[in-house]
Amino acid sequence: MKAEPVKNEDEPKDKRLKGGDAQKLTMAEVAKYVGVSAMTVSRAFRQDASVSEETRKRIMEAVDALGYVLDLSAGSLSSRRSGFIAALVPSINNSNFSDTARGITDALENTGLQLLLGYTDYSAEKEEKLIEAMLRRRPEGIILTGGSHTDRARRMLDKAGIPVVETWELPEEPINHVVGFSNSEAMSLLVRTLAGQGYRKFGYIGGTTARDTRGSQRRSGFLKTVEELGLGPGRAISFGVPPITMEQGGQAIVSLLERWPDTEVVLCVSDLSAFGAIMECKRRGMSVPGDIAIAGFGDYEISSICHPSITTINVDCYGIGRQAAARLLDALQGSGEATGDEITLTGYRVVLRGSTDRGAS
């Protein structure tokens, strides 16, 4: 089925070939054209290799004239370097993670490394499958989100013998490098800050916890801290499969207020749900923060723009990506030396805004 028809090669058969040129141009042909060896052409493509400037120029002209494009899949086989870095994020449709992806991409620019991106949909099983799919491409390093993986995934990673960076969390048993922060402590800080402003009756909105480990860490940070502050048991609602949407945030706050009508402030697992919650409250004639204060997590663009603007935790999403990639690059440079701490803490900070402003109406 895949085989070329043996005869009549003249027949076009695929109109895409209008560009002509059977396109099976190889390095050897470029070499012949220039009158050098294939090896020299190969060298011309790398900056470190020693080729006379004049030869390189002639080769590059030929490359241009013939329209030759280097074939990295062949190259990586013999050099045993794929030039790939794999990265898995829960979802690319979440701007926090797409910022991280962009950070990785930017950090990889001009390194000759290419990003292989995958989406796990917050599922460890899907992550396992993706890890296998990625490893089949023999990436030189891999960046994961979170520290919760299946056993088989851990085994595969271990066996692959490549540097691994876990991000966005502080796993209890890191595989290798970590670039992240404690979601639990970040949420705890937010609770304490708001408690410091006088709030006493705390509610929490998040997704069902099974899949989203960061979400469940935020929740437990919330519950623990409310308890510690002597503010009674936290009032937590689980609503929907992560990632919880704006709309679900709106639905969740309705449930929460039905159950605990006197709640003063509601913390949400993300800004998106917080925004949905705020809009739903306004739709129902409640004033935010007048009747109820609401805060989010993640400092999405929307939170500084909307009205009221949303109190949140700012996380350096982009920086997480950049630093994760940088860690990987360090490991690949293979100074071989201890690279110092294997855990890189990334910053976060409380951003107080209108949605929890006690002075406001």
Added chain:
Amino acid sequence: MKAEPVKNEDEPKDKRLKGGDAQKLTMAEVAKYVGVSAMTVSRAFRQDASVSEETRKRIMEAVDALGYVLDLSAGSLSSRRSGFIAALVPSINNSNFSDTARGITDALENTGLQLLLGYTDYSAEKEEKLIEAMLRRRPEGIILTGGSHTDRARRMLDKAGIPVVETWELPEEPINHVVGFSNSEAMSLLVRTLAGQGYRKFGYIGGTTARDTRGSQRRSGFLKTVEELGLGPGRAISFGVPPITMEQGGQAIVSLLERWPDTEVVLCVSDLSAFGAIMECKRRGMSVPGDIAIAGFGDYEISSICHPSITTINVDCYGIGRQAAARLLDALQGSGEATGDEITLTGYRVVLRGSTDRGAS
């Protein structure tokens, strides 16, 4: 610098290798372990190949026991099929495009094809570079955003001899397949719809047009239609480099209203800028849609949730991705037959919401 130290291989040197197993496990070794030929192992990994069920089972057990992971870079060299599909989007941090990316990913699931994703940052030069980088991996097909490419990019694509799908627009000179819609007509429809509601003085907010071709098409659709309806020259503001942010949307509407204070309705190049514009108006004490109506483009999640909800054009972003991938798969199946139209139109529709509701305060 890259060279391995010749001696003392015993020294660990890279602590990642704690997992042991020099990890240079090859198919031949699996074969030896099972007592079959490498060829048979290779067949066991493919569903179509003929291997007895019993042999396959034994092989797979060995694969599991040894922790072998297939090496596709080697495989693709000999099979001359990379298993890659390349896709370039302007930005992954824009949910419209990340939806498209997800559509592609979903459509590719279980096809054995893997997505290579790149970001062009709305730059044709960067696109050209990325196209070259992608072609070095010998993708079996490529999906582009828009129809505006450098000459060299077109030449490379032509020469590559692989199916190309341009998306999100209707290029005047398509390279090959197209999956998209007319941004100009979509915007035109929105103008006509709002004119039908009685609006007369139309404003427009977009980015500087040089880079974002879809944006400039929307703008020209706007200007043309306002003119056609006899509503005088359109009042268009260019503000900032695409993609224009929420904040820039807010700044832009200020400029616009300064210059043309009696504007009745403002159309924005995207929902994000529309949202920013609305928030800025509210901040300045203007009522939307009471004092001014505002509409967006793209139907982002936020637009149905926020208050007022935003009138917009709903585009099937996810579907564009799915269909683009489907087109590519068709072409790869290589029925060789004419695949019918090479242009697939995707739907869009006006979604009227609160932000242009004449009845509202």
Added chain:
DNA sequence: GGGCAAAGTGGTATCGATAACAATAAGGGA
């Protein structure tokens, strides 16, 4: 029962580049 098709398996060449080493030319110091 002979022959023939189909299924299952193995052997060898090969994909297109790069690593490693060899070879040659050019330059520099004693």
Added chain:
DNA sequence: TCCCTTATTGTTATCGATACCACTTTGCCC
């Protein structure tokens, strides 16, 4: 002037899988 180092280029083997062809075995049809 001669040897040695450096710069440049060529030759050959190889990376790890798959294509292709050959071969054996089994089963079935007339």
